[in-house]
Amino acid sequence: MKRPPSFGQGGDPDRPVVPPTEGGSAGDDASQFQPFPAETVDHLRAMAEVMITAGYETECIQVFLVARRNALDATMQSLGYEKASIDDVVKMSWEGLESEIGTWIKAFRHILNAGLSAEHDLCVRLFVGRNAGLGRDIFADLARCAMLQMFNFTEAVAMTKRAAEKLFKVLDMYEAIRDGAPVVDGLISTNKAEGGENSSGAEALADLKSELASVRSRLGESAAAIFCDLESSIRADAGKQPVPGGAVHPLTRYLMNYLKYACEYKNTLEQVFREFHRPDAVDSPGHEGESNPFAAQLMEVMELLHGNLEAKSKLYKDLALSSIFLMNNGRYMLQKIRGSPEINAVVGEAWARKRSTDLRQYHKNYQRETWGRVLNVLRDDGGITSELRVSITAVVVPAYRSFLGRFAQHFTAGRQTEKYIKLSADDLEGIIEELFEGSAGSMSRRRN
The missing domain is CATH 1.10.357 (Tetracycline Repressor; domain 2)
Incomplete structure (x- = not known):
């Protein structure tokens, strides 16, 4: 039987096509x-x-x-x-x-x-x-x-x-x-x-x-x-819950396999759609000058699926996970298209290039929402590091001065004070100044 599983049913949507067994010619x-x-x-x-x-x-x-x-x-x-x-x-x-x-x-x-x-x-x-x-x-x-x-x-x-x-x-x-x-x-x-x-x-x-x-x-x-x-x-499959982990959506799997099987009937479907051409149908992309209502209808389905996935990506509160969802589904669609000569011939290379561009943009969005923050902390312009030093010094040093003021009177001046109080408030402030420099002096003080 040349058919994928029906909407909403179980089974493996990526199963291979079973050859027809109707008999001889x-x-x-x-x-x-x-x-x-x-x-x-x-x-x-x-x-x-x-x-x-x-x-x-x-x-x-x-x-x-x-x-x-x-x-x-x-x-x-x-x-x-x-x-x-x-x-x-x-x-x-x-x-x-x-x-x-x-x-x-x-x-x-x-x-x-x-x-x-x-x-x-x-x-x-x-x-x-x-x-x-x-x-x-x-x-x-x-x-x-x-x-x-x-x-x-x-x-x-x-x-x-x-x-x-x-x-x-x-x-x-x-x-x-x-x-x-x-x-x-x-x-x-x-x-x-x-x-x-x-x-x-x-x-x-x-x-x-x-x-x-x-x-x-x-x-x-x-x-x-x-x-x-x-x-x-596709329009009816609105969905209110995002797919866990940003995985490939079941609708994407079903439709891409369905369209792949449909394109194995490409010549017959082209004949059917030419005989029953909808008045509002338009020529498909990549087929300039040639009326191909089946290709136009297939492209309409592909665009609707793309829009449906864009809408579903907004269900994720985490913008990074939203980008992962779009990357996974977009990559799956491209793999199915490029892995099937039949559907690739109908869709055309122009559409595949457009979706590849979308994938690169999703990747940039993911990078910006996640690793971009890390890169900002690690960059060497010193802007954020000066800000961190000032804020930490303003909190820690006054508290340390107060601590010394409360307990210094319990120690005898001289050697006892030196034994228990290793750092003065000025020493602590100096250490904080060197904290984000990674210098040998600061590391030595921290070990001591």
Whole structure:
């Protein structure tokens, strides 16, 4: 599954992308197709000709269509796909629906690329001569019914509540529908080449093409809306408590990984956004002269995230910690961009350079709020050191003079005084004067 964890859920948001496992390509499905045995086809052809000649054409068509629809249903069931009503799909949990979407994609590709080819081959071999036109119409109706049954599922998925984690599965379905368009065009061309241009079969195939375009449009609109909803998710994540220690915010981790995965669908999302271009969208930075609404929308999300983090940094009372928060989150964003060629190609080097400049400014702010104070104390201009000497002398020396005045009378003048009173008030004042010089004399006095 190509998807990150959903908003507000646990799990490791830095986990690697797991490769898709939907199965083989269209060519692989087609290569596994085995024609119906000749004896079986000959027997069925003889039965059909007898029924049609006897005036039971309608009954022949109905029986054949029911049998082939049942066969296609059995094929889908063997691939794990079970028909479900729109109500059932809408009520499914996302975990269940996600699995169903994977099964639907596998079944859809198989039926479109292999199943319908087999049915067309059977109709061409079974209805020949004057009945050839009847065979073309039967196949066209069968193809339309089979595909409409599968389109009901996509309509239901498009009707479910939008959520960020659904984007990648919706895009997988969109790609399957998009890649199926040339197959339908091929069926129409074949029908026309076989002389069925104005038949009921041509109408059925035209309806199928129209339904295919409609379903693709619904899925494209849903994908574009889900991606645009990221803006609302960011604005709603106000947060009242700062992340402890100025660490990378969970929103930053989630969004950067989400955008990284989204850019793996870069070509598809560019196609989706060009088809459903918002009128107020603008060209993205770094793509001058080229309209790229997906890149513009992604850049809008990135700018909103940047603004959100700036606002969250103000939750810290400690300005230094605020700068650390911005540095950690900014560095994480740059690492994700430069570590992913897909997202780096969309964002562009200009944006990365701008964020690098921001990081340097955050670093300067942190340095100013923390180590700048230390550097001011250690600088050699003497301004602060003179101030410290005066303030300490004004407090300590008068107190020492008072102390000597109170206790000097208890000592006998002469040797006893010298024994217990080592420093006079003038000596103490001299020591304080030398305290911040680091001279040998002051250090010697302190040791004594």
